[in-house]
Amino acid sequence: MADQSVSQIFSAIADTAPAVRAALPGRRVEYGGENPSGESQLAADVYADSLFKDRLEQVDAVGTYFSEEEESAVAVGDGSLTVAIDPLDGSSNLKSNNALGTIVSVYDEPLPASGDSLIAAGYVLYGPITTMVVAHDGVVTESVLTDGNQEVVKDDLTLPSEPTIYGFGGRIPDWTPEFTEYAREIESEFKLRYGGSMVGDVNQVLTYGGIFSYPAVKSAPDGKLRTQFEAHPMAYIVEAAGGKSSDGTQSILDRTPTEVHERTPVHLGNDELIDRLESSL
Structure with missing residues (x-):
């Protein structure tokens, strides 16, 4: 059941990521507020947060959504899992058109929680191509996201043994x-x-x-x-x-x-x- 739930969550992330990327060009401006950490929000931060929240609300396994852009948790369903998300990591890079991404963690306990409560985690990288990396059950996979399609390109991603x-x-x-x-x-x-x-x-x-x-x-x-x-x-x-x-x-x-x-x-x-x-x- 946990495997199926994780798959559904990251399928939702993969489905939403192209819409987030497509919305970036017109949302490079200041939104006018600050997130709970005191950082200025761009329109893109707020929009990405809204898109991911709406999409994850449709996943039965998710009961709580928590975003870096929000002060408190949002109840989105009756599921047992908590999804914590940084909707647009590195959004200050929008001005200079450098890389940014989305970070997702799936906990089986309410936040705040220990890292032991994580059952999966992943990120989307909006680079020259859009990729998604997901870790679950000790295995890391990398996929390329194009036009709503998710193609696994590495099914057991490991850190190179010779660092550079x-x-x-x-x-x-x-x-x-x-x-x-x-x-x-x-x-x-x-x-x-x-x-x-x-x-x-x-x-x-x-x-x-x-x-x-x-x-x-x-x-x-x-x-x-x-x-x-x-x-x-x-x-x-x-x-x-x-x-x-x-x-x-x-x-x-x-x-x-x-x-x-x-x-x-x-x-x-x-x-x-x-x-x-x-x-x-």
Whole structure:
């Protein structure tokens, strides 16, 4: 039953993603409000949120919808599952026409919840082509989405064993001395790939191997990324693909936030690089 429910949820995401992408050109303007994390909303953020909510409301297994753009949960049905979503990750990239995406996590408990409550997670990447990556039962699949069709192109996506890239967020002067020392080592070994959308940046790590980090910084010691909407699902995907996640001391999936919009430092990538990072911090 869980497999069928997960399939229905991500079929709904795949069906909706082309409409989200098609709506982007006319919605690059400020909406005039802020999301619960205090970030300015674009019209595209609000529109994507509305589209996904309306579509997931039609999936019987979904009982609760929770979005990064909304203050509280929305009851959408009688199902037992909670879908948490970042409707448009990296929407600030719209102005410069760079990559952005959608992040989806499926919990079998109400939020806030531990990463142990995740039963599936995925993301859509709106790049030169639209792709969807989904992790469930320890297996990661990648599909290409075109004209409402979903074609699986990789049925067991795994992190390459030889890492080649890194992407670190935050302003360098705002990094802690410990993270700065680690970063200096990494940048001497690998190529920089950072675009300002977590979906795009983590997808690069899954494609080439390496590490993505948005660390604790001096101005934000709790980190920037939201645990439930960004950190948990991306950690779930990377770990299912054979990598590791960390908040600096432990797996991100071991974190249980006390409130839904709570933030955390995030480090995702190949085992060796995460182990080295934890030793450095």
